[in-house]
Amino acid sequence: MTHRSRLRRLSVLFGTLAVWIAIGAQPVLAHAGSLGGSLRSVPAPFWLVVVSGGGIVGASFLISSFVTDDETLGAFARWRVAIDSSVGLLGTGLRIAGVVGLLVVIGISLFGPSVAVANFGVLLVWVGWWAGFTMVTYLVVDLWPVVNPFRTLAGRFRTVSTRTARNLPQRVGSWPSVVGLLGLVWLEVVSPLAASPRALAAVVVGYSIVTVTGAVVYGDDWFEHVDPVSRVFRLYGLLAPIQRTDDGVSVCFPGSALARVRTAFDTDDVAFVIALLWVTTFDGLVATVAWNAVLDATAPVPSWGVNLLGILGGFVVFFVVYQRAATVARRTADTYVTGSFIAGWFAPSLVPIAAGYHLAHFAGYVIGLAPALLTVAMDPLSPPAPIPVLGIPDWFGGVQLAFVVLGHLLSVWVAHTRSFDVFPGRLQPLRSQYPFVVVTICYTASSLWVVAQPTIGGVAG
Template sequence: MSGAAKRSLDVPTWLFLLTGGGVIGASFLLASFVTDRAFIRRVHEWRRNRTIPFERALVIGGKTAGVVGVCFVIGIGFFGPREATRNAAVLVVWAGWWSGYTISTYLIGNAWPVLNPWRSVATVLPSLERSYPERFGAWPSVAGLLALVWLEVVSPVADQPRFLASVVVGYTAVTLAGAVAFGSETWFSTVDPISRVFRYFGRVAPLYRADGTLGLRLPGSGLDEAKFVTSRAEVGFIVAILWVTTYDGLVATPLWRRVAVPLVEAGMPAYPLYAAALIVGYLAFAGLYAVAVRYSKRHARTYVDADALAYRFVPPLLAIAAGYHLAHFLGYFVKLLPALGGALSAPLSPPDPVAIVLPAWFGGLELAFVILGHLLAIWIAHAAAYDVFPGKLQAIRSQYSITAVMVVYTMVSLWIVSQPYATPPFVS
């Protein structure tokens, strides 16, 4: 069910990647010329707020739609057609929700607190209100996100409707049990990985909800808040968001096939291989960011704690993750829209699926999304540096290593997006 159309480059790959990395480096140089703190503050603090009309009705409608939606997915998953491309449950989850809805969270705004069906159900269940161990922090959500993406890659959850429905039932049971044990507010704000993904992506979006009003801000400005990230676990989760989208694309490249096939043929089990690649890649991304933060502290010659710098400079990675997610999933969403519409029109006996053939220029649009996400990240990090450091030269120097890491992330993302799709081996 997942994948992208094959793309080809009219220029040498090495030149293409260097150009993309060069664009990010050049954008840092251009951003460095903007040193007016008042101007930066005005840009990031610009807001417009309006009262939400019919808010109560919208909330009730959203909660109802969420609960009905998850029941629909479970029911059609178990009793609908067995073919993934004709089953509305599979299409709703992967094309409609994980692709289309996720895109809306960072392009428009995050409505998941209202739509979340598990939260709606949990609020009417009794709660044991057990104390959540503070030492765990957000780490369970990091493990949960990595586990969900590993399951999506190695299992038939995207190809077998019955299996998908079973996974949704299992996730429902675990989520509601956790909400009952620790309270719905604690569970969905701290532990639940899906809620955290959408909440963080919502910070990239221009629309947000606050105190009964609908607010409008410039895209990405919601990431530039001093107390947005306050723990190493939250840093780890943002790095995980960036990595799992990269991983999902990486295992569908010809390079991964050339690496994985000989290892499995030599006797290495496929599932642990994919898990090892997921964990090693995550640790590499996290380690690269940690090194960048240490060099940021050194170059800035500051007494500000390294953890404090890590908290302030990690939110821009969400802009990078959003740009790459858009590049990776927009084409998939557009191609399957007709099939999704047909399956929803007759869930038990849908018509033969129809897919949109994307034009050749669409590949260039995907590459542009990656670049735009990185450019936004450069600006957000630049603004954060001017908020942290009193000196202009300190602020600029602090971004040397952060920008270098972003260049590396850019080149990896561009390389993956530019590769022809290859079905991941040894998974079903």
């Protein structure tokens, strides 16, 4: 089958899926102020999806273990089609759009409607950017380095400044981005950022001041090591089938850029990948009835404290489990390579897991609130009432589960490819993956468990 015919079949498949969703979705009118009501759980027994999902991931490793040919694995990692295209004019337009979008978010959030679902600034941040734009980043191409309004503004300030950018202390590494990512998601959970436009405006303004100031002082190192948003998009961008290069763009297999990462991540970079994986799961967990029961059971303790313990504790558990798997992998592979190197070498393979869960968590969210975003965009300061929102059909829960499982399957394949780049022979690479397959199955089970849980205001799972 030729590459063009494959693309044609994929286009027909996704087009059919989009039409099916549109037919099955039911238009409803939004009455709630928060956007959380658009999230729905999967109407299926959680034990069924957990067992089946974990079984699929385990079976995928068994199947991939038969592929030990260097040429076949190399084709996945190295196949690329370069497209000689200039993004100069397009890049300028995207940079302008990024700055304008930032100003619109702040202005409309401050002076627009106080109801979240009717405020264009709130919808643009959560539906258009954090959900929709992020999906484009790992499904198509990473445009954030160009769109990033903070980078654009910092660049303008640096051109008129006589100061030279400082170097970040090496001992700091990328740990600030780990703390920043955990802190941002915790702030999203404990504060009414999705329900209060004024609160969102305050956070956006504060984040803009800190980020632009840091980038002016430390230059691009700030976006490379400190800014959590830039680091999230950079990791997700490595999953995309379109990669930006110095000469333009190139087309490759999804995830192959992750397999091509030539160095092992340092411990701080591994921690950031683990943090991304955990906060994506935690963001879905806090919307479930199960987590709400935990908050009720610990009622004397303020909810912000419980959520802080939850996000920090979950990160520590995920991080320790992964590091322990790397230590065990050193023994199963019977190698002199250190456990920290193994942990850093396989860390890129975790990115598809985070992306798969993000897609499962937010695909229905975007579809349900897209009519609201388009309607409010027509008249941001005085939108019509009521605001249209689509109700997602129950069968879409199966699609959510498929997204989670597909992310884990791609993770197994990336890890499989990377193992043959560092371990000799045919058995040693396979043995190095045993602990990580177990960890991946555990991650799959936990992710599917969260997706299958009934959500607050949602349907039972």
